[in-house]
Structure formats: C-alpha cells, structure tokens
Amino acid sequence: MALFGSVPILAAKSLFGHSVIFAYAGIIALLTLAHCWRSVNYPRWLTLVGALIFVYWAPDLSDDYHRYLWEGYVQQQGYSPYQMAPSELELTVNHSSAGKVNNPGLTAIYPPLAQILFLISSIIYPSIWGWKILICLITALAYFRDPSSTLRLMALPIVLVEGFWNAHLDLIGILPLLFLSGSMDRGKHLRAGMLLGLSCAIKIVPIIWFPFIWQATPKNQRLKLTLGLLLTCLPPLLPYLNNGSDLFASFLTYTRTWSFNNLPFHLTSAVLDSNSARVLLAICFAASYIFLFFCKASWRKKLISCWIAMIVFSPTFYPWYLLWLVPFMRGREIPWFSASYLAATLSYTILFGFRTTGVWQESYLWLIPEWVLLSICFGAIIWVKPNQTEIKHDY
Numbered sequence: 001m002a003l004f005g006s007v008p009i010l011a012a013k014s015l016f017g018h019s020v021i022f023a024y025a026g027i028i029a030l031l032t033l034a035h036c037w038r039s040v041n042y043p044r045w046l047t048l049v050g051a052l053i054f055v056y057w058a059p060d061l062s063d064d065y066h067r068y069l070w071e072g073y074v075q076q077q078g079y080s081p082y083q084m085a086p087s088e089l090e091l092t093v094n095h096s097s098a099g100k101v102n103n104p105g106l107t108a109i110y111p112p113l114a115q116i117l118f119l120i121s122s123i124i125y126p127s128i129w130g131w132k133i134l135i136c137l138i139t140a141l142a143y144f145r146d147p148s149s150t151l152r153l154m155a156l157p158i159v160l161v162e163g164f165w166n167a168h169l170d171l172i173g174i175l176p177l178l179f180l181s182g183s184m185d186r187g188k189h190l191r192a193g194m195l196l197g198l199s200c201a202i203k204i205v206p207i208i209w210f211p212f213i214w215q216a217t218p219k220n221q222r223l224k225l226t227l228g229l230l231l232t233c234l235p236p237l238l239p240y241l242n243n244g245s246d247l248f249a250s251f252l253t254y255t256r257t258w259s260f261n262n263l264p265f266h267l268t269s270a271v272l273d274s275n276s277a278r279v280l281l282a283i284c285f286a287a288s289y290i291f292l293f294f295c296k297a298s299w300r301k302k303l304i305s306c307w308i309a310m311i312v313f314s315p316t317f318y319p320w321y322l323l324w325l326v327p328f329m330r331g332r333e334i335p336w337f338s339a340s341y342l343a344a345t346l347s348y349t350i351l352f353g354f355r356t357t358g359v360w361q362e363s364y365l366w367l368i369p370e371w372v373l374l375s376i377c378f379g380a381i382i383w384v385k386p387n388q389t390e391i392k393h394d395y
Contacts, residue, residue, distance in 0.1 A: 072118030193228020
C-alpha cells in the first residue's frame with residue numbers, strides 16, 4: 001500500500017518509473033510489428049499485464065487529466081463547468097487539481113457526455129484513480145463484447161501510453177468505433193450511427209466522419225444511420241441545456257486561438273499573420289474534404305485520410321489525436337501508424353525546457369524531423385492496401 005500511495009511522486013520524478021514504462025512500450029511495439037508481419041503471436045496475458053503497468057503509473061506527459069478531475073468534482077459540488085472557469089473556483093472548491101488545470105481561465109471544452117463521465121469518475125473516487133478505474137471498466141465492457149479486437153487495441157504503444165498511462169479521454173471515445181466496421185459490414189446501420197454518435201458525444205470532432213459513413217450507407221438505410229447518431233448524441237445534452245451558448249464557448253475559443261506542434265501552420269504563419277494562416281489551412285482542409293467525398297475509395301480509407309488531413313491542416317496537433325485512427329488500422333497499416341506515433345512523440349521534447357525554465361517554446365529542431373517522418377508515415381498509411389483478410393477484422 002505504501003508503494004501504491006507513492007505512485008504520483010514516482011510517475012512525475014522517477015527515472016526508474018519512466019524507464020519501466022518506455023522499456024515495456026518498446027517491447028510491445030516490437031512485438032506488435034512482428035505480429036503484423038505474421039512472425040510471432042504473443043500471448044494475451046502480456047497485453048493485459050502491459051495495460052496494468054501503464055494504469056498503475058500516474059500521468060506525466062500531459063496534464064489534461066487535471067481538468068477531467070476538476071470538472072467532475074465541481075459538478076458534485078453543484079457548479080457548472082460550462083459557466084465557472086477553474087480560476088473562478090480555485091479558492092472555493094478544495095480539490096487536489098486546484099491550480100493545476102491548464103488554461104484555468106477557460107470554462108469546459110468537452111461535450112456533455114464527457115462531463116457525465118467526469119462526474120461518474122469523481123463519484124467513484126475524486127482523484128486520478130477514480131478516472132483510471134472508469135477507463136478500465138469501460139475497456140472491460142469492450143473486451144467482453146469483443147475480446148480479440150479489444151486486446152489488439154490494448155497492444156498498441158499509443159493506447160498504452162496515451163490511454164492507460166496519460167489517461168486521455170480519447171481512449172474512451174474510440175472504443176465504440178471498434179465495432180463500427182462490423183456494424184457497417186453486417187448492414188446494422190442504426191447501430192453504426194449510435195456508435196459514431198457515442199464517440200461524437202465524447203469528443204465533437206469525429207462528426208466530420210458522418211458524411212463519409214452516410215455516403216457508404218445504402219439509400220434506404222441512411223435515415224436509420226442518422227437516427228442512430230441523434231439517439232446517442234442528443235440525450236447527453238439534456239442535463240446541460242440550461243448552459244445555453246456556454247456549452248460551446250471554450251471549444252470555439254480553442255479553434256480560433258490555440259496552436260501547437262503543427263509545422264504547416266508555423267511555416268504559413270511565418271509568411272502570413274496567424275489569422276490568415278488559419279484561414280488558408282481551413283481552405284486547404286475543405287478542399288481535401290470535398291476531394292475525399294467524391295473520390296473512389298472505401299469509406300474506411302476516407303475516414304483515415306480525412307483525419308490525417310485534419311491533423312495536417314489544423315494549427316494544433318497533440319500525439320494523442322492519433323488515437324482516433326486506431327479503430328480503422330489494419331494489417332500492413334499498423335507498422336506505419338505506430339511509426340507515426342513515434343514521430344509525434346518528438347513534440348514531448350518541449351517538456352524538457354518547460355520543466356526547467358517554465359517557458360513553453362516550440363523549436364524547428366524537433367518540428368522538422370517530426371513532420372518529415374509524419375509525412376512519410378501518413379503517405380504510407382493512405383496508400384498501402386490491406387488484403388481482404390485484414391479488412392474483415394472488426395479491428
């Protein structure tokens with residue numbers, strides 16, 4: 001118990017802790033690549049042990065979890081996270097995340113279903129362990145529904161690091177999408193819409209995929225698909241309707257003002273001003289989106305390509321954004337996907353300077369090699385063609 005209680009300190013400050021985590025992630029990465037090339041089939045227990053190791057250590061590469069904990073706890077205290085920013089309640093609400101939430105002047109950015117999950121985790125236990133227990137419980141539900149697909153997901157380094165260690169909400173968001181391909185293949189379009197709706201209710205951005213899935217749905221089933229989406233997207237809004245336009249205020253602020261780790265945006269804004277650069281990249285994304293809608297490709301490839309285009313043309317890119325591609329990766333795409341995540345982790349270099357000087361400073365020294373590698377990996381992911389056996393897998 002003493003060791004368990006010391007985990008937050010070890011995770012933040014111990015070289016040993018980081019060594020254990022990254023050594024295991026490296027082993028899993030090599031085994032995953034070998035598995036993709038059919039040369040080895042490692043046992044299930046290895047995946048489960050790996051997940052438990054990463055769950056055990058408190059997050060360290062991202063502080064997003066502080067906002068999850070804070071917004072869940074303030075709801076318990078009767079406050080609305082959409083109306084009261086953390087900076088307004090720091091002296092009123094006594095919680096371990098007080099003063100640690102990033103962008104404390106902003107109200108909640110996450111959709112209502114995410115807020116419900118934050119509240120549930122706070123009820124379970126108002127610390128990181130309550131949130132991690134909830135992640136494990138929801139992952140267990142996916143496992144009982146489809147053990148094979150869930151275990152394959154849990155074996156990927158990005159899921160271990162960004163999901164089970166850094167405890168990003170995105171891991172919960174992608175779990176319904178594990179079963180989207182199977183629902184589409186079996187003609188269960190109502191369920192497909194509901195699965196996509198659940199993900200959109202947790203994070204708004206995946207709604208950009210709906211037109212492609214709608215396009216791939218038979219005309220007589222499109223109403224069912226749309227109804228399924230609305231059935232899971234809209235009900236979580238009901239408890240929060242009294243917040244009115246505040247529901248989306250911080251999300252709009254994020255889209256207008258934030259930027260991080262995007263080389264195309266840096267290069268464009270070096271020539272134009274920041275606002276003009278955002279407009280130009282938005283136009284490029286819109287053009288890519290229209291091209292993808294009318295091109296001849298599978299709906300799965302369109303979803304993958306659309307997400308990659310969003311990453312390339314969005315001013316902000318964090319490594320865990322790649323998690324949303326996990327449910328759609330197949331066979332020979334997986335090594336390139338894992339390599340893209342490895343490239344994206346170069347952005348964590350920024351933490352060295354930030355934790356020693358307190359200055360958040362991006363550098364072309366890691367931006368350029370990161371985006372060169374990302375360009376190669378993204379191109380390979382888009383163009384490689386899995387065989388029919390790989391396509392039939394739910395994940």
